[in-house]
Amino acid sequence: MFVVIFRAKVRQTDNEYAVVAARMRELALGQFGCLEFTAVTEGQDEIALSYWPSEAHIRAWKAHSEHVLAQQLGRSTWYESYTVQVAELTREYSFAQ
Numbered sequence: 001m002f003v004v005i006f007r008a009k010v011r012q013t014d015n016e017y018a019v020v021a022a023r024m025r026e027l028a029l030g031q032f033g034c035l036e037f038t039a040v041t042e043g044q045d046e047i048a049l050s051y052w053p054s055e056a057h058i059r060a061w062k063a064h065s066e067h068v069l070a071q072q073l074g075r076s077t078w079y080e081s082y083t084v085q086v087a088e089l090t091r092e093y094s095f096a097q
Contacts, residue, residue: 001035001089002055006048008074008082010041017078020070027066033057044080051089058086 021039028034028050034057039048052058061067074082 002052002058003087003089004048004050004052004058005085005087006039006046006050006082007085008046009080010044010046011078011080013078016073020073024067024070027064028061032061032064034061055086 025037025039028037033053035051035053037048037050039046052061
């Protein structure tokens with residue numbers, strides 16, 4: 001399994017941002033094999049973690065036309081900066097009661 005870690009400094013958000021973010025989540029989970037998607041914003045800092053079965057799934061998602069447009073809008077409108085990291089999970093621990 002792979003995780004994509006998206007960290008951003010938010011410049012501004014608006015109604016379009018909320019609509020696009022919801023659509024990206026819907027596409028990732030519904031059509032591109034994303035297993036889990038979690039995003040949190042605190043002040044100007046945003047972090048999103050998405051889990052994927054393979055790098056091929058991640059590459060297909062990154063190249064999808066709607067996602068490419070969202071990336072362009074992110075750079076021009078919503079984000080001051082961002083970093084994307086892709087890592088392979090080699091071990092997982094959990095606790096549940």
